[in-house]
Amino acid sequence: MSADHSASETLSPHRLADLVERVATERDRGAFLELFDHYAPKLKGFYRRRGLGEAQAEDLVQDVMVSLWQRAAQYDRAQAGVSTWVFTIARNRQIDILRRERRPELDADEPALAPSEGPQPDSAFENEQSAARVRAALAELPEEQAELIRISFYEEASHSAIAERMDLPLGTVKSRLRLALQKLRSALHEDADLDG
Amino acid sequence: MNPVHHLSDELLTAFAAGLLAEPLVLLAETHLALCGPCRARERDLRAIGGAVLERAAAESVGTDLRGRVLAALDAADGAPARPCAREAGAGGDVPRPLARYVGARFDQLKWRSRGPVSEIRLMPEQEGWVTRLLKIRPGATMPDHTHEGLEATVVIRGAFSDCTGRYGPGDVALVHGDLDHSPVAEEDEVCICLAVTDAPLRLTGSFGRFLNPFVRL
Numbered sequence: 100m101s102a103d104h105s106a107s108e109t110l111s112p113h114r115l116a117d118l119v120e121r122v123a124t125e126r127d128r129g130a131f132l133e134l135f136d137h138y139a140p141k142l143k144g145f146y147r148r149r150g151l152g153e154a155q156a157e158d159l160v161q162d163v164m165v166s167l168w169q170r171a172a173q174y175d176r177a178q179a180g181v182s183t184w185v186f187t188i189a190r191n192r193q194i195d196i197l198r199r200e201r202r203p204e205l206d207a208d209e210p211a212l213a214p215s216e217g218p219q220p221d222s223a224f225e226n227e228q229s230a231a232r233v234r235a236a237l238a239e240l241p242e243e244q245a246e247l248i249r250i251s252f253y254e255e256a257s258h259s260a261i262a263e264r265m266d267l268p269l270g271t272v273k274s275r276l277r278l279a280l281q282k283l284r285s286a287l288h289e290d291a292d293l294d295g
Numbered sequence: 296m297n298p299v300h301h302l303s304d305e306l307l308t309a310f311a312a313g314l315l316a317e318p319l320v321l322l323a324e325t326h327l328a329l330c331g332p333c334r335a336r337e338r339d340l341r342a343i344g345g346a347v348l349e350r351a352a353a354e355s356v357g358t359d360l361r362g363r364v365l366a367a368l369d370a371a372d373g374a375p376a377r378p379c380a381r382e383a384g385a386g387g388d389v390p391r392p393l394a395r396y397v398g399a400r401f402d403q404l405k406w407r408s409r410g411p412v413s414e415i416r417l418m419p420e421q422e423g424w425v426t427r428l429l430k431i432r433p434g435a436t437m438p439d440h441t442h443e444g445l446e447a448t449v450v451i452r453g454a455f456s457d458c459t460g461r462y463g464p465g466d467v468a469l470v471h472g473d474l475d476h477s478p479v480a481e482e483d484e485v486c487i488c489l490a491v492t493d494a495p496l497r498l499t500g501s502f503g504r505f506l507n508p509f510v511r512l
Contacts, residue, residue, distance in 0.1 A: 109349070128365070135364060140353035147354055157360055165367045179338070182345030189348065190313035190341075194320065230345065237346045252312045252347045258305050280304060283343045 110137050112230035115181035116174075116223065123171035135164055138185055145189065148253045163189050176223040180230035229287050236286035244279035247272065298330045298465030306447075306469075307333065311340035318418055318426040318491040322467070324392030325449050325489055329465030390451060393489065397428065401452075401487070404428070411435030425492045431455065431480040444493040446470040448478075453486030455479060462488075 110118075115137070121130035139160050146156035166188050174184055240248065250261055258276070262269040302310070302323055309315045310323040327334050387399025396417050397404055406413035412435065415428040431437065431453075447469050454463040455478040462468050462478075470476060480486035 128368075131368070132361070135361060139356045139360065139364075141348055141351045143356050144351040144354040145348055148351065156354075157356060160356060161360065161364050161367060164364050165371050168368050169371050180342060180345060182349050183338075183342045184345075186345040186348045187341050190311075190344070193313045230342065233342055233346045234349055237343070237350060248343070249347065251308050252314075252344055255309075255314050257309075277304070280308075280343070283346070284339055287339055287342055 112180050112182065112227040112234075116176040116227065119167070119171050119174050119181055119184075120176070122168060123174065131164075131168060134167065138167075139164060142185075142189060145253075148249075149193075159189070159192055162192050166192070176226060178226070180226050182230055182234075229289070232286040232289060233283055236283050240279055240282065244275050244282075247276050248279050248283075251276065296463075297332060298326070298463070298467070300460070300462060300466040300468060301330065301333055302326055302467055303469070307337055308340055311337050312344060316421065316424065316493075318421055318424045318493075319447065321392055321396070321417070321426070322447050322449050322489060322491050325390050325451065326465060326467050328390040328392055329449075329451075393428070393451070406430055412437060423493060425490075427490050429486075429488050429490055431478075431486040431488075433480055433484055433486075434482045435480050437478045444471075446490065446492045448488050448490045450486065450488045453484040454481045455486050455488070456481070 110133075115134070118130040118134050121127040122134070142160045142163055143156050146159050147153075151159070163185065167185065170188070174181070179187075237245065237248070247261065250256060256264070258272050259269055261267075262272045265272070301307075306315070306319065306323060310320065315323065327337060387394060388401050389397060389399050389404075397415060404415060406415060411432040413430040417426040417428060418424065429437075433453075437455075447467065448462070449467050450462045450464050452464060454461060454466075456462070457468070457476040457478040459468065459470070459476065468478075
């Protein structure tokens with residue numbers, strides 16, 4: 100299982116939000132293509148790691164990018180970072196496919212942008228800072244924790260299945276993940292007290 | 296009042312990642328509809344998912360994908376957006392995620408009565424899962440039952456108690472393995488809950504047959 104690479108060219112959360120805004124307000128295809136070049140290879144890697152074949156992965160990448168174009172006006176940079184938004188669209192596309200022809204499509208922003216309680220950023224600036232911090236925090240996790248986070252987001256495996264496969268005690272898997280999530284959440288809410 | 300019994304990090308993370316089977320997706324969505332603090336937790340997990348996506352090992356896409364996507368934008372601009380779930384299930388008393396399956400109003404549901412407990416079976420096509428909306432008469436006891444796998448219940452209205460505690464609106468009860476329990480509805484109100492079991496076909500140590508939906512494409 101290989102570690103993920105950080106992309107060689109990385110756009111800042113602020114730049115990403117600017118691009119989505121230009122897509123929304125100006126239907127700017129240049130901005131869209133910049134987003135495409137940033138996200139398409141990552142999304143493809145993401146879906147491939149979830150076990151999809153080449154063609155299926157690319158079909159989904161296309162779906163997600165077209166959704167991004169269509170829904171750009173719904174994106175609110177004061178509510179969520181672009182990464183969160185795109186991740187949510189990518190996730191919901193999987194769920195939609197499962198429910199296809201049986202259920203109405205999930206909103207890309209539901210419950211993503213539904214009002215929620217608890218500590219939350221109240222400005223685009225804070226959101227972008229928060230997105231940058233969580234990216235950095237993920238990069239800094241010890242490999243044993245980072246690997247468990249990746250498995251949690253890519254694979255259909257309960258903690259006990261992970262423990263069995265990695266030949267670790269269940270308690271170790273749980274405590275490593277708890278520690279990792281704690282660090283990532285503290286990075287999201289730098290000033291909020293999330294202990295306990 | 297917020298629920299007391301929440302989704303575990305394990306289940307909520309799998310939900311946020313889109314890695315749960317559909318019956319558990321519905322259970323999680325129903326809890327989230329009734330629990331503000333968990334909506335905030337779930338949002339944090341998606342922000343973490345966003346960071347995981349940003350760090351995903353990039354794979355180069357085919358040279359024609361750009362062109363295909365640009366062509367699809369033209370088609371998308373000419374077509375109305377697909378209908379969304381936003382309106383579905385609005386205007387009733389059934390929590391919206393559940394309303395997508397059974398309609399928006401509790402008084403229009405078609406219950407199948409089984410003594411003190413009535414039920415509506417959902418997602419019968421989901422092999423290996425039993426997903427039911429249950430209505431328990433005030434003060435009634437669910438028959439003793441044990442199960443080999445996981446039983447996850449979220450209360451929508453009213454409350455019940457069993458040997459593990461009291462569960463009111465939004466509360467999630469998770470029962471693993473062969474715990475013998477008999478939930479009792481409270482005296483003053485009908486209890487409605489969504490119950491998901493994955494026995495007897497449950498695979499050990501897994502969330503069940505998640506869904507790799509793509510396998511079926």
